Amino acid sequence: MKTIGQAVDELLTRRARERDAIQKRIARDGGTRRFVEKRLPRLSDVIAPDVTEEQLAAHSRWELREASQRMRDCAHCPSSGGACDGASGYFAEGTFPVWTDEHVLGRADCPKWAAYAERRRLKRAGVPEGFMEATFESYVARSDVEAEAKELCRQYASGFETSDPGTLMITGPTGLGKTHLAVATARECRTPRLMFAYLPALVDMLREYTDEAFLRATTCDLLVLDDLGAERESAFGQEKLEHLVNVRWSERRPMIITKNRSLNAMTKTLGEPLIRRLVSATRIAVELDGDYHERAAGV
Numbered sequence: 186m187k188t189i190g191q192a193v194d195e196l197l198t199r200r201a202r203e204r205d206a207i208q209k210r211i212a213r214d215g216g217t218r219r220f221v222e223k224r225l226p227r228l229s230d231v232i233a234p235d236v237t238e239e240q241l242a243a244h245s246r247w248e249l250r251e252a253s254q255r256m257r258d259c260a261h262c263p264s265s266g267g268a269c270d271g272a273s274g275y276f277a278e279g280t281f282p283v284w285t286d287e288h289v290l291g292r293a294d295c296p297k298w299a300a301y302a303e304r305r306r307l308k309r310a311g312v313p314e315g316f317m318e319a320t321f322e323s324y325v326a327r328s329d330v331e332a333e334a335k336e337l338c339r340q341y342a343s344g345f346e347t348s349d350p351g352t353l354m355i356t357g358p359t360g361l362g363k364t365h366l367a368v369a370t371a372r373e374c375r376t377p378r379l380m381f382a383y384l385p386a387l388v389d390m391l392r393e394y395t396d397e398a399f400l401r402a403t404t405c406d407l408l409v410l411d412d413l414g415a416e417r418e419s420a421f422g423q424e425k426l427e428h429l430v431n432v433r434w435s436e437r438r439p440m441i442i443t444k445n446r447s448l449n450a451m452t453k454t455l456g457e458p459l460i461r462r463l464v465s466a467t468r469i470a471v472e473l474d475g476d477y478h479e480r481a482a483g484v
């Protein structure tokens with residue numbers, strides 16, 4: 186068995202050997218700056234010229250290498266699916282290295298990644314590809330009716346943080362940008378648990394994956410129901426929809442609903458209890474009618 190003295194000696198010897206190795210490496214590479222310039226040119230470009238050897242050496246080579254790798258990955262952002270996506274030892278998701286005024290390696294948000302993350306959020310929510318870029322800015326109102334509709338949707342989004350934002354109901358004929366406004370509004374609500382459902386597809390989904398889909402639709406923070414009334418008329422669909430709306434309504438969970446026809450006109454197919462529930466849930470009603478202009482496809 187080793188004595189304490191022997192253990193201490195061994196430790197000191199090991200330390201000395203490590204120090205030697207570092208010195209040798211510095212002698213070979215000519216210090217951290219040379220190392221960075223020679224091996225990590227991309228990182229070298231962002232380090233200010235007046236940074237001292239000591240300031241540079243405060244970062245381990247592993248850290249510097251990782252920073253360089255991150256910069257290389259981020260150069261491909263977001264084409265490879267958000268290259269700086271994911272966390273690594275030193276960098277949180279969506280951040281890349283910067284050399285700060287205090288002369289240390291710091292982190293900044295990748296502006297390209299933010300757009301990627303937003304796209305990913307909408308994709309996971311089920312927003313169709315053609316509406317990924319639907320924003321209030323890209324909704325160009327060509328009539329007073331459309332301008333007012335956009336304003337009301339904005340109002341809904343800005344009041345979304347309140348405890349009971351209620352339901353936003355957007356009604357109008359096909360082609361006036363109901364779905365565009367619904368997606369733009371949902372985007373501005375900034376909730377992480379968003380679900381977008383084209384109603385006929387949702388009814389089919391509820392038929393096949395009953396519990397899972399139903400749970401998701403009832404518990405998400407914001408549910409967009411696109412094209413109410415377009416689903417095939419069926420007792421099953423009608424019953425599921427009524428159940429879904431009732432649960433969300435009783436738990437004060439908001440919805441954005443788009444539809445072609447007035448609720449009154451749908452009483453026969455959807456049933457009076459559901460229509461009454463939808464009316465009481467509605468906080469803001471947007472009517473898109475008036476002059477009919479065909480919008481570009483997907484808008």
Ligand SMILES: [Zn+2]
Pocket residue numbers: 258259260262267268269270279281295296297298
């Ligand atoms: Zn990036």
